[in-house]
Amino acid sequence: MPSSKSKPNRPNGGETHQTAGGAVPELTTAQGTPVSDDQNSLRVGERGPTLLEDFHLREKIFHFDHERIPERVVHARGFGAHGFFEPYESLAEVTKADLFQRPGEKTPAFVRFSTVAGNKGSPDLARDVRGFAVKLYTKQGNWDIVGNNIPVFFIQDAIKFPDLIHAAKEEPDRGFPQAQTAHDNFWDFISLTPESTHMAMWIMSDRTIPRSLRFMEGFGVHTFRLVNAKGKATFVKFHWKPKLGMQSVLWNEAVKINGADPDFHRRDLWAAIQTGNFPEWELGMQLFDEKFAERFAFDVLDATKLIPEEEVPIRIVGRLVLDRCVDNFFAETEQVAFCTQNIVPGVDFSNDPLLQGRNFSYLDTQLKRLGGPNFTHLPINAPKCPFQTLQQDGHMAFINPKGRVNYEPNSVSGAAGGPRETPERGFQSFAAVETGAKARVRSQTFADHYSQARQFYASQLPIEQQHIAEAFTFELSKVENVEIRARMVANLRNVDEGLARSVAGKLRLDRVPKAAKAAVEPRSDLAPSPALSILGNAPATFKGRKAGILVTDGVDATLLARLQRELKAEGASFEIIAPAIGGVKAKDGSAIAADQQVGGGPSVLYDCVALLVGDGVEALAAEPAARDFVSDAFAHHKFIGYVAAAAPLLKRALGPAPKDAGMIELKAGADVAQFRRAIRDLRFWARSM
Numbered sequence: 001m002p003s004s005k006s007k008p009n010r011p012n013g014g015e016t017h018q019t020a021g022g023a024v025p026e027l028t029t030a031q032g033t034p035v036s037d038d039q040n041s042l043r044v045g046e047r048g049p050t051l052l053e054d055f056h057l058r059e060k061i062f063h064f065d066h067e068r069i070p071e072r073v074v075h076a077r078g079f080g081a082h083g084f085f086e087p088y089e090s091l092a093e094v095t096k097a098d099l100f101q102r103p104g105e106k107t108p109a110f111v112r113f114s115t116v117a118g119n120k121g122s123p124d125l126a127r128d129v130r131g132f133a134v135k136l137y138t139k140q141g142n143w144d145i146v147g148n149n150i151p152v153f154f155i156q157d158a159i160k161f162p163d164l165i166h167a168a169k170e171e172p173d174r175g176f177p178q179a180q181t182a183h184d185n186f187w188d189f190i191s192l193t194p195e196s197t198h199m200a201m202w203i204m205s206d207r208t209i210p211r212s213l214r215f216m217e218g219f220g221v222h223t224f225r226l227v228n229a230k231g232k233a234t235f236v237k238f239h240w241k242p243k244l245g246m247q248s249v250l251w252n253e254a255v256k257i258n259g260a261d262p263d264f265h266r267r268d269l270w271a272a273i274q275t276g277n278f279p280e281w282e283l284g285m286q287l288f289d290e291k292f293a294e295r296f297a298f299d300v301l302d303a304t305k306l307i308p309e310e311e312v313p314i315r316i317v318g319r320l321v322l323d324r325c326v327d328n329f330f331a332e333t334e335q336v337a338f339c340t341q342n343i344v345p346g347v348d349f350s351n352d353p354l355l356q357g358r359n360f361s362y363l364d365t366q367l368k369r370l371g372g373p374n375f376t377h378l379p380i381n382a383p384k385c386p387f388q389t390l391q392q393d394g395h396m397a398f399i400n401p402k403g404r405v406n407y408e409p410n411s412v413s414g415a416a417g418g419p420r421e422t423p424e425r426g427f428q429s430f431a432a433v434e435t436g437a438k439a440r441v442r443s444q445t446f447a448d449h450y451s452q453a454r455q456f457y458a459s460q461l462p463i464e465q466q467h468i469a470e471a472f473t474f475e476l477s478k479v480e481n482v483e484i485r486a487r488m489v490a491n492l493r494n495v496d497e498g499l500a501r502s503v504a505g506k507l508r509l510d511r512v513p514k515a516a517k518a519a520v521e522p523r524s525d526l527a528p529s530p531a532l533s534i535l536g537n538a539p540a541t542f543k544g545r546k547a548g549i550l551v552t553d554g555v556d557a558t559l560l561a562r563l564q565r566e567l568k569a570e571g572a573s574f575e576i577i578a579p580a581i582g583g584v585k586a587k588d589g590s591a592i593a594a595d596q597q598v599g600g601g602p603s604v605l606y607d608c609v610a611l612l613v614g615d616g617v618e619a620l621a622a623e624p625a626a627r628d629f630v631s632d633a634f635a636h637h638k639f640i641g642y643v644a645a646a647a648p649l650l651k652r653a654l655g656p657a658p659k660d661a662g663m664i665e666l667k668a669g670a671d672v673a674q675f676r677r678a679i680r681d682l683r684f685w686a687r688s689m
Helices: 055-065 158-168 184-191 194-203 251-260 264-274 290-295 329-334 353-370 373-377 451-458 462-477 482-492 497-507 557-570 617-621 624-635 644-654 669-679
Strands: 016-019 022-025 078-087 107-115 130-138 141-148 224-227 233-242 280-288 315-325 546-551 573-578 608-612 640-642 663-665
Touching: 078 130, 078 264, 078 329, 107 315, 141 233, 158 184, 158 353, 184 194, 184 482, 194 451, 194 482, 233 290, 251 264, 251 462, 251 624, 264 315, 353 373, 462 482, 462 497, 482 497, 546 557, 546 624, 557 573, 557 608, 557 669, 608 624, 608 644, 617 624, 617 644, 624 640, 624 644, 640 644, 640 669, 663 669
Parallel strands: 546 573, 546 608, 608 640, 640 663
Antiparallel strands: 016 022, 078 107, 078 315, 107 130, 130 141, 224 233, 233 280, 280 315
């Protein structure tokens, strides 16, 4: 028997040997054989042929050749983190799901954020839907809430999903454009699919270019059921609300961020967790019954529709905190497998046809990507509660039944007979009664494709509506076929006449086409939903944001220190940008270290900027990167703090343009405090007027 003190049989847990630097693990093959030389392959003589018997070479090359697994067809570019979910209250009255029974009890979680259309190498700030997938490792098994940062979707039936993604991806005859929908195929599909119009409004809004993964909402999209211990069901829609509020970037900003730092979202989430500023969301539920579903203006099973928060308020029931980065990106973020059919007792599906199709599709997808049916054995996918099955063998089986019995029912008693079903605790589907003939049909209750698109547009502030019009103009300007542009404008006339005419005018269409024929006449009586606006729900805090402080030799160290203290007190971070990465020397002779040099730290990476320059400002003003730092910050409506010495730089960057209230001169501590209060608005939108 091995000693109780023997080392565990795990990778990197074997023998050690001494080097000049101390004890290090002993390198072995995957079979555990110690390696004597990892620098040279086995050959005949110094210059002879390599021998086939070199098993170490063969193993290294074999594993390297198979390092990559097929990337996801959609959601390929992702970033994940560990954390926990904690309920605020017991929800026993609506669900028997174990994780909602005991307030304050923490359930381990893993969250993966992603873009949809781009490949793994695409940039973070592509205009795209963001995946927001949450795996909750509950005591009754894993529950996956596989959602997006938008509450609706393009299509109503899963049978159209391959067509949607084929249209959105790069065009097959040329392999581009990558990670963008600004091309003929996508808008051809959208313009011919009226049910996509509502989602088209969302993807052309600022929701699809979020400032940070930490500053965006998440949604379960579909209608689900919660079931309590008495078997009573309640419909539910899931919402994740960011504690730091929502924030997006401008399109011009997104383009430049992608060039300056294509990993912007990844780096932001990583840095927040590593510095202890743990991202946090609250879980909200819209709970409603059959009576509401029957009287609601739209079908709750239609994934292209939402339920306004003003009609069914969101009940906040708990919080999700991300507090740990992955140890290995491939093992966790790449190999994590989310499946919509992963639910637990107390949660059940609805008849949403898109959800029903997803339940079929996801398992098939994971089988293809991860090589076999045993992907659930991977640590990132395995339940953290005890689990036993009678499934066996297959590709890469880590776990197999022990003993003689691998079937059920069997007559072998006790533990030797293997696991048995438990009707009292086990999952039971809600006993919904279904009737009807088999048919390939679409319910007439799904037929209104424009009314909620109108409602969404009407719910945006004027600046947000302007951004939507600009986004449609940009995307459709990349479409070569004029008929597709016109057809999309015809759809937009069913949403908002002003929007349609604005886009048509900017595209220089010969004429504004007639409104597309609608299956159901769009309603104009739906009240705006203020909850759908980002700017209308601004967080009124700079917490979690980042300032860029541009300095030169001769900077006032006292003023700089005061600004840094104010930013820290606000819960914000900052970086020092200097002409050279070696930093600068302050007026008092002290050395100021730099985080970025001006050419590598453009203002698009920051939420506000401060120009604390001194000596050498004339030379700095001659640098294009420094002028861009200022002009971009001004163009992107950011608050700008400056000292009097910055006048030459401001003049070279902005010309004779007058200063506005978004530019605050920093002379003393009181000015710094005023700057702190101002930046809580995040943008000085009056500048756009």
